[in-house]
Amino acid sequence: MELGNYSPRIREALEKAGVGIGDMIAVEKSGSTHRGILLPRPQIGGEPGSLLIKLDNGYNIGIKYGPQVTIEKLQGGRRLEAFPSHELVQNPDLPRISIVATGGTISSRLDYETGGVKWRMESGQIFYMAPEIQDIVRIGRVTTPFLVGSENMSAMHWRKMAQEVARELDDGAEGVIVTHGTDLMHYSSAALSFMLRSLRKPVVFTGSQRSTDRGSTDASMNLLCSAVVAGSCDLGEVTLVMHGTMEDTHCLIHRGTRVRKMHTSRRDAFRSINELPIGRVWPDGRVELRGGHTPRGEGEVNLDYVFEEKVALLKFYPGMEPEVMDFLVDRGYRGIMMEVTALGHLATDESQRNLLPSVERALEEGVVIAAAPQTLYGRTDPLVYSEGRKVWKLGVVYCGDMLPETAYVKLGWVLGHDVDQETAGEMMVKNIAGEISPVSDPRAFLT
Amino acid sequence: MELGNYSPRIREALEKAGVGIGDMIAVEKSGSTHRGILLPRPQIGGEPGSLLIKLDNGYNIGIKYGPQVTIEKLQGGRRLEAFPSHELVQNPDLPRISIVATGGTISSRLDYETGGVKWRMESGQIFYMAPEIQDIVRIGRVTTPFLVGSENMSAMHWRKMAQEVARELDDGAEGVIVTHGTDLMHYSSAALSFMLRSLRKPVVFTGSQRSTDRGSTDASMNLLCSAVVAGSCDLGEVTLVMHGTMEDTHCLIHRGTRVRKMHTSRRDAFRSINELPIGRVWPDGRVELRGGHTPRGEGEVNLDYVFEEKVALLKFYPGMEPEVMDFLVDRGYRGIMMEVTALGHLATDESQRNLLPSVERALEEGVVIAAAPQTLYGRTDPLVYSEGRKVWKLGVVYCGDMLPETAYVKLGWVLGHDVDQETAGEMMVKNIAGEISPVSDPRAFLT
Numbered sequence A, B: 001m002e003l004g005n006y007s008p009r010i011r012e013a014l015e016k017a018g019v020g021i022g023d024m025i026a027v028e029k030s031g032s033t034h035r036g037i038l039l040p041r042p043q044i045g046g047e048p049g050s051l052l053i054k055l056d057n058g059y060n061i062g063i064k065y066g067p068q069v070t071i072e073k074l075q076g077g078r079r080l081e082a083f084p085s086h087e088l089v090q091n092p093d094l095p096r097i098s099i100v101a102t103g104g105t106i107s108s109r110l111d112y113e114t115g116g117v118k119w120r121m122e123s124g125q126i127f128y129m130a131p132e133i134q135d136i137v138r139i140g141r142v143t144t145p146f147l148v149g150s151e152n153m154s155a156m157h158w159r160k161m162a163q164e165v166a167r168e169l170d171d172g173a174e175g176v177i178v179t180h181g182t183d184l185m186h187y188s189s190a191a192l193s194f195m196l197r198s199l200r201k202p203v204v205f206t207g208s209q210r211s212t213d214r215g216s217t218d219a220s221m222n223l224l225c226s227a228v229v230a231g232s233c234d235l236g237e238v239t240l241v242m243h244g245t246m247e248d249t250h251c252l253i254h255r256g257t258r259v260r261k262m263h264t265s266r267r268d269a270f271r272s273i274n275e276l277p278i279g280r281v282w283p284d285g286r287v288e289l290r291g292g293h294t295p296r297g298e299g300e301v302n303l304d305y306v307f308e309e310k311v312a313l314l315k316f317y318p319g320m321e322p323e324v325m326d327f328l329v330d331r332g333y334r335g336i337m338m339e340v341t342a343l344g345h346l347a348t349d350e351s352q353r354n355l356l357p358s359v360e361r362a363l364e365e366g367v368v369i370a371a372a373p374q375t376l377y378g379r380t381d382p383l384v385y386s387e388g389r390k391v392w393k394l395g396v397v398y399c400g401d402m403l404p405e406t407a408y409v410k411l412g413w414v415l416g417h418d419v420d421q422e423t424a425g426e427m428m429v430k431n432i433a434g435e436i437s438p439v440s441d442p443r444a445f446l447t
Helices: A008-016 A125-129 A131-135 A155-170 A185-195 A219-232 A323-330 A356-364 A386-394 A404-415 A421-429 B008-016 B125-129 B131-135 B155-170 B185-195 B219-232 B323-330 B356-364 B386-394 B404-415 B421-429
Strands: A024-029 A032-038 A050-055 A060-064 A070-073 A096-101 A108-110 A117-119 A138-143 A176-179 A203-206 A238-243 A251-255 A259-261 A270-272 A279-281 A287-289 A311-315 A335-340 A368-373 B024-029 B032-038 B050-055 B060-064 B070-073 B096-101 B108-110 B117-119 B138-143 B175-179 B203-206 B238-243 B251-255 B259-261 B270-272 B279-281 B287-289 B311-315 B335-340 B368-373
Touching: A024 A050, A032 A060, A096 A155, A096 A219, A131 A138, A131 A219, A138 A155, A155 A176, A155 A185, A176 A219, A185 A203, A185 A238, A185 A259, A185 A404, A203 A219, A219 A238, A219 A251, A219 A279, A219 A287, A238 A270, A251 A270, A311 A323, A311 A404, A311 B311, A323 A356, A323 B323, A335 A404, A356 A368, A356 A386, A368 A404, A368 A421, A404 A421, B024 B050, B032 B060, B096 B155, B096 B219, B131 B138, B131 B219, B138 B155, B155 B175, B155 B185, B175 B219, B185 B203, B185 B238, B185 B259, B185 B404, B203 B219, B219 B238, B219 B251, B219 B279, B219 B287, B238 B270, B251 B270, B311 B323, B311 B404, B323 B356, B335 B404, B356 B368, B356 B386, B368 B404, B368 B421, B404 B421
Parallel strands: A096 A138, A096 A176, A176 A203, A203 A238, A311 A335, A335 A368, B096 B138, B096 B175, B175 B203, B203 B238, B311 B335, B335 B368
Antiparallel strands: A024 A032, A024 A070, A032 A050, A050 A060, A108 A117, A238 A251, A251 A279, A259 A270, A279 A287, B024 B032, B024 B070, B032 B050, B050 B060, B108 B117, B238 B251, B251 B279, B259 B270, B279 B287
């Protein structure tokens, strides 16, 4: 393992101290001593002027190098022999999993062109930050079907991911980790939840909120926890595993259809909405499952990866003009997922901006209109207020406590099946992948 | 006070016991005795077969009447003499406030036409459920500019409300309560936050999640707490006051630009996002303010109630086609508020559904495009990732930690000022009514 990515000054100091990547070292700076394993800088960029070390608690820290910093190689310390670039040391006794890597922060580096962080992933590179993964699972195969951030994904990518995951599972993998950009990861986890029918093994979406060349990256623990879930968890569902707290304590196992990114930057940004997470997982292998999930089992995946792309998500707002809905119908959209207010209302005032005629026309033309609440928490109930009843009577499908993002994905998937309007409506409100329930758990509000 | 709205059977029993509205009574049923003040049934509908009584703790309960129920009039109990229908007993020593009533659940009744609950409000009726309000404030004037649910409101209504509120304050009211439907109440509170410049008295939006003819209505405590804030709170801002917990313990005082309905039905559905609430208020008059708010003061309101209605809110989603944005530009929209992913991304992939050319074209045609995060919590930061930088460089205005709903309202208000694109962008990111801050409070995440 070369020291290539560190600054020349650090390289010189490391060579002088006889230290290589993977050595246990002590770094003293301003009266503090940090003991840990010297990590490689996995990509160019980041902070090449900082030493990156992995502390015993598993946390990676970056220490800015300068004349006042001393580096000492510790004898008898644990030495990680293998920081694989493309190959991992494989233990044949461990469960075999596969990894589908798709870009995102978890495989990012600084981009000199724009000055921002850019996606980039070379097969195996993501393990630099989590070498302990080889003590948890055997990595059967790492595939990289495409390298794009989640904001550039759409049905095409979901289909491709579903295909790759199904192939790996049918090929005997005990589970699959999908590394993914976090921004819209919950759309992808919802999509695969619907596309992978008869699923009986864990599919785990994970990513990182802080890039892997920052000391505070969450990539390491997220990968380790995901490996625990994929390798040995008694779970046959699509899940999303990310930090459960701001600290590196544990991760939460979220159901793929019930999770949403609720913060732009926090490590614990992902939250289950309207139900508690499926469980918790620690990087040392401990798992706590709440119960009520589909257990692990046998059988091939039924790959049902259709998707009607002529589906839109529209968030209703005061002042919204009906012409936007008319436009979608004119353009041949077959489904519109409306983010309605709270229990399920839209503007119905006859004096101005009444959306009902446009809704009625869309329904008459065979478009499926589904409704989920923009409050995110809670459930639609169009029957409480007379305004809601008017909308419901027209034939709008109310999606209960389904997340709007999940309902959008489900609508595209349902309409991909070449079903008529009525059947589509019935499928929308029928539970398929844990996305809807008759009673929401009140403990899941803002937790 | 007549017993008119109760069922004939209950009226008979009440008359037999010599009980009138406002009397302290004991109701025994199935071994339990409930002591409290007999309330009138304020509207037709609801549960005319149930006795509605106000317990000493201020909570209203409904007790279904039947042969096994006994009613006893208690001597020496407190008797509320005045359950005004249109007039309140006024105490000239109390602070004078005004009420602008605009419909919503807080003034609703069962609608026999559709079977749902329908808005309906007759001036003064809302006080049936909160007669104690006359011990807190003197109601100078109740106006009802219109009676529509919040889903049917738009800029026209915001302008009218702003006008009414400004007139009441300039006429000497110490504060104004605006009763309002809850669904989109946060849009209205944001609108008035911008439209009422130089505001130095409290404007309090409130409503109820449960209709006033249900025993579990939250209208009573919300009104009392709002009266405390409007009448005597040292606060010169637009606020929203609603239940702080599931119980009738206290209300939270939210800043009008920082609050959002986060649950379809819970009494404590409204939450401050990215900052802690301004304070807490109890119906007995206690108030705790966090600090940092604009204090009460003197001076007339500067009514700045312009609004450009050609503004849209668009939530970005995977698969979104650029044609929707093109359509808005073609239709003469002057502003588009984009709900972007997390830190501020949109699809920029050149192979498909790249939104950048449409964004670029819109900006070239003078449209202002603003961006706020669909995660709700956290802040946009387009400079972290290269994809974000591409969008930012084009001239999209990133709104930091402003809520998307607030940013939409602000964009319409800013563009109402006949400013150029650059000035509009500068106004969007300048703090005007507490809507944006350089640092968000981490304690405000999911609380």
